[in-house]
Structures are given as structure tokens and as C-alpha cells.
Amino acid sequence: xxxxxxxxxxxxxxxxxxxxxxxxxxxxxxxxxxxxxxxxxxxxxxxxxxxxxxxxxxxxxxxxxxxxxxxxxxxxxxxxxxxxxxxxxxxxxxxxxxxxxxxxxxxxxxxxxxxxxxxxxxxxxxxxxxxxxxxxxxxxxxxxxxxxxxxxxxxxxxxxxxxxxxxxxxxxxxxxxxxxxxxxxxxxxxxxxxxxxxxxxxxxxxxxxxxxxxxxxxxxxxxxxxxxxxxxxxxxxxxxxxxxxxxxxxxxxxxxxxxxxxxxxxxxxxxxxxxxxxxxxxxxxxxxxxxxxxxxxxxxxxxxxxxxxxxxxxxxxxxxxxxxxxxxxxxxxxxxxxxxx
Ligand SMILES: [Zn+2]
Numbered sequence: 001x002x003x004x005x006x007x008x009x010x011x012x013x014x015x016x017x018x019x020x021x022x023x024x025x026x027x028x029x030x031x032x033x034x035x036x037x038x039x040x041x042x043x044x045x046x047x048x049x050x051x052x053x054x055x056x057x058x059x060x061x062x063x064x065x066x067x068x069x070x071x072x073x074x075x076x077x078x079x080x081x082x083x084x085x086x087x088x089x090x091x092x093x094x095x096x097x098x099x100x101x102x103x104x105x106x107x108x109x110x111x112x113x114x115x116x117x118x119x120x121x122x123x124x125x126x127x128x129x130x131x132x133x134x135x136x137x138x139x140x141x142x143x144x145x146x147x148x149x150x151x152x153x154x155x156x157x158x159x160x161x162x163x164x165x166x167x168x169x170x171x172x173x174x175x176x177x178x179x180x181x182x183x184x185x186x187x188x189x190x191x192x193x194x195x196x197x198x199x200x201x202x203x204x205x206x207x208x209x210x211x212x213x214x215x216x217x218x219x220x221x222x223x224x225x226x227x228x229x230x231x232x233x234x235x236x237x238x239x240x241x242x243x244x245x246x247x248x249x250x251x252x253x254x255x256x257x258x259x260x261x262x263x264x265x266x267x268x269x270x271x272x273x274x275x276x277x278x279x280x281x282x283x284x285x286x287x288x289x290x291x292x293x294x295x296x297x298x299x300x301x302x303x304x305x306x307x308x309x310x311x312x313x314x315x316x317x318x319x320x321x322x323x324x325x326x327x328x329x330x331x332x333x334x335x336x337x338x339x340x341x
Contacts, residue, residue, distance in 0.1 A: 005170035006280065009275060010094065013289050013316070016158055016271070016293040017148055017149060017152045017158050017159070017160060017180055018158060018160070018176070018180060018275075019148050019159075019160045019161075019162060019173065019180050019181055020037060020157050020159065020160070020161045020162070020182045020184060021162045021169075021170050021173060021182065021183055021184070022034060022161070022162065022163045022164070022165055022167070022184045022186055023080075023165055023166065023167045023170050023183060023184070023185055023234075023237070023238040023241050023242075024154055024155070024184075024185060024186030024187065024188070024215075024234060024238050025163055025165070025184065025186075025190075025193050025230065025231045025234040025235055025238075026165060026193075026210050026230070026234070027187045027188070027189060027192075027193045027196040027197050027202075028165075028187070028188040028193060028255050028291065029188070029255045029258065029259065029290030029303075030163040030165055030186055031047070031163060031252065031286070033163070033184075033186065033258060034047070034161045034162075034163040034286065034289075035284060036262060036266070037161050037266070037269065038159070038161045038280070039160050039279065039280055040266055040270075040277060040278075041156060041275045041276065041277060041278055042159065042276075042278030042279070042280045043157050043158075043159025043160055043161055043280075044151050044152075044155045044157050044159070044160050044161070044282075044304070045161045045163070045284060046147070046148075046160055046161065046162050046285070046286060046287065047073065047162075047163060047264060047285075047286030047287035047288050047289050048163055048165070048286075048287050048288035048289060049100060049144055049147060049162050049164055049166045049287060050100050050102050050144075050161075050164045050166055050169050050255050051100075051101070051164075051287055051288050052078065052084075052095055052147075052152040052191050052287050053095060053096055053097075053098070053099070053100055053101075054070075054079045055070060055071075055072070055078040055139060055288065056058060056095035056096045057096050057185065058070055058077055058078070058079060058331075059117075068278065070284050072084060072286070072287065073284040073285055073286040073287075074283055074284065074285050074305075075200075078095065078287065082287060083154065083155075085284040086154045087147060087150045087151050088150075089171075089318040090150035090153055090154050091143075091146040091147050091149070091150035092146070093147065093258060094110050094145060094321075096144050097141060099138060099140050100140060100144055100147070101141055101166075101169065102140060102166075102169065102172065102298070103136055103137065103140065103170055104133055104137055104139060109168050112124075112137055112168075112171065112172075112198070113167075113171045115127060115175075115176050116155055116174055116244075117135075117171070117244045118170040119242075120178070121174060121175050121176070121178040124138075124175045125138060125162065137172055138172070138175060138176055139175050140172055141172040141175055141177070142176055142178075143182075143223030144162075144172075144333070145173070145176055145177050146162045146171075147163075148180075149202065155282075158244075159275070159279075162206075162287060162321065163286075165186075165234065167234070167237035167238055167240070167241045168237075168250075170183060170241050171241070174245075176308070178287055180247050181249065182251075182253075183241060183242060183245045183249060183250045183251070184237045184250075184251050184253050184269070184274050185241065185242040185250065185251070185252050185253070186238065186253050186254075187235065187238070187252065187253070187254045187255065187330055188230065188254070188255035188256070189253075189296065189327065189329075189332040190231045190232070190235070190323050190324070190326065190332065191307060191311060191327065191332070192255075192304065192305070192307040192308075193227070193231045193312060194224055194227040194228050194231060194305070194307075194312055195310060196221070197227040197230065197231070197339060198223050198224050198312045199275050199310075202225075203223055204222050206226055206227060208221065209226070210222055210226055215281065216251050220312060220313045221313050221314060222315075223312075224312040224313060224314050224315075224320075225314075225315060225317055225319050225320055228314075228319055228320050228323040229323070231320050231323065232319070232322065232323045234328065235330070236326070237284075240307065247281055248272070248273075248274075249273075250257045251268065251272040251273065252274070253265060253302065255269075256303050258303075259302055259303035260303060261323075
């Protein structure tokens with residue numbers, strides 16, 4: 001049977017892959033940034049790979065936003081998308097049955113990350129032979145790696161961009177393929193993330209989560225506080241992951257600077273990771289991510305600064321105060337209301 005070829009003319013046996021993994025808070029433009037990087041450097045944006053099993057199942061509960069769909073970015077259900085079917089076959093994995101995300105408890109995850117940070121990949125792998133929980137976690141990493149390699153062969157590319165954003169997932173991947181991983185630590189002004197996380201359907205999802213825990217309908221300030229907490233945790237986790245990644249394998253990227261001057265920021269990424277510019281125009285088969293991927297073109301890439309007009313109600317609590325302090329420490333200052341956007 002002839003092999004399915006999607007983008008390239010010939011099938012390569014590319015084993016020398018590079019995976020750019022984006023870590024950062026949700027609502028920080030990672031879907032567009034991922035797509036932009038893939039197009040500029042001739043790679044494939046796989047989206048949030050850690051959620052692929054849910055997408056392959058067509059589970060409607062995965063939808064977190066207005067206008068999002070439980071399909072591949074090409075519009076087909078993942079189970080019917082020719083690209084993902086070819087990748088699964090090439091990888092020899094069942095997308096529904098195999099694990100692509102952590103199965104550890106919160107406490108076990110802390111230990112796992114400590115191991116990877118302090119002892120490195122080789123010793124963590126040795127530990128995996130002794131501790132069954134670690135072994136299962138490493139298997140998750142191996143599965144993702146098999147998918148990346150299969151994507152590289154099916155699409156004939158050597159660069160894959162994953163916008164899963166989960167810092168823990170990055171440590172799993174770093175433990176199985178330390179030399180292949182590159183980290184982008186994405187930062188965005190906490191206030192704009194919170195405004196984005198609390199508006200419309202997204203805010204309702206957060207409110208339902210709080211309600212499930214407390215049994216009563218939360219006030220808007222409580223929803224904003226939860227969003228602040230989520231932003232703070234993912235930002236801190238991203239910064240720690242950055243600190244424990246060596247030079248040449250990491251880059252910091254601010255949402256605001258990227259949308260202000262994407263070309264300049266991409267030159268920085270190109271330089272940091274020694275990438276080669278290679279323009280590709282290919283159909284996206286990314287998983288998950290913001291629904292704006294369906295509607296926004298690259299010519300109108302622009303930072304969303306509309307949050308300045310509708311900052312959500314905030315209460316004074318340890319969480320919001322710490323979040324504001326972290327935001328200032330990252331260099332995000334007060335809002336100039338006279339600013340034109
Ligand atoms: Zn597709």
C-alpha cells in the first residue's frame with residue numbers, strides 16, 4: 001500500500017527531530033504563536049498533544065470556549081482526520097487507548113519534577129525501573145515522542161511545535177528526550193489573562209468549577225480570583241521550568257511583544273534555537289487551542305488590549321495581591337487608560 005504523503009514530496013526517515021514545547025498560562029496566544037512558528041520554520045504545529053485521547057474519543061466535555069469544536073483544526077473529527085490516522089498508524093499507537101498525559105497524583109508529580117530538575121533525565125529513567133508510578137509517567141513521555149517522530153515522518157518535517165502549555169508535561173518529555181526538547185516560556189500580563197478567562201463561556205466554566213467545590217454560585221470576584229490563581233501558578237511553573245533548562249534550549253516570549261512585532265520576536269527564537277527559516281503553507285491539524293485559530297489571519301495578528309476597558313471585579317485577597325506583585329515583578333505596570341490601541 002502506498003504511504004500517505006501530506007506535505008513533502010518524499011518520505012524521510014527523519015529521526016533528528018526538534019520539539020518546541022510552549023509553557024505558560026492559558027489565554028496567552030499560544031495557538032497563534034505555535035502556528036506562526038511552525039509556518040516560519042517549516043514545522044508542524046500539533047496543538048495540545050496531551051489532550052489527543054479526549055479529542056480522538058470526540059468527548060464534548062473537552063470544549064472550554066465559545067465557538068470551539070471537538071475536531072482537529074482541519075475540521076474533521078480526529079478519529080477521521082487522515083493526518084492523525086496516518087500518524088497513529090506510523091506510531092503504532094491507538095490514540096484513545098494510549099496515555100499522553102500524566103497519571104500521577106499531585107504529590108507524586110512534585111517528586112517527579114524534583115527528580116528531573118535535580119538528577120536529570122538519565123537518573124530519572126533509572127528510577128523509573130524501580131518505581132512503577134515513575135515508569136508509567138515515562139511511558140507517557142515515550143508515547144508523545146513516538147507521536148512526534150511519526151508526525152515528522154508523515155509530514156516530512158523535523159520540527160514539531162506543541163502548545164500543551166503544561167509545565168509538568170514538559171518535565172516528562174525532558175526526561176525521555178532531553179536533547180530534542182526546546183522550551184518557550186510564554187508570559188502575558190496577568191490582568192489581561194484574567195479578563196480573558198472570566199468573560200462569557202470561559203467565565204461560566206470557571207464559575208461551574210467553583211460551584212462544584214463549594215455548592216453555591218460564586219460572585220464575579222471569586223471567579224476572577226480563581227483565574228488569577230491559575231495564571232499565577234502556570235506563570236510560576238513556567239519560570240521554574242525555564243530556570244532549569246539550559247541555554248540554547250530555552251527562550252522567553254512575551255505575548256505583548258510577539259503581537260507587537262512578530263518578525264522581531266521570531267528572529268530571537270530563530271537565534272536562540274539555531275533554527276532555519278523555511279516558509280511552509282500547510283493545512284493545520286492542531287489539537288485544541290483557542291477557537292480564534294479558525295478566524296484570525298496572520299495579517300491581523302494584534303495583541304488583544306481590550307481588557308483595559310473591562311477589568312473584572314477584584315477582591316483584596318492573598319491570591320490577588322500576590323498575583324499583582326508577580327505581575328509587577330514581570331514588568332507589567334499600571335494601565336494607561338489614555339493609551340490608544
Ligand atoms: Zn486534521
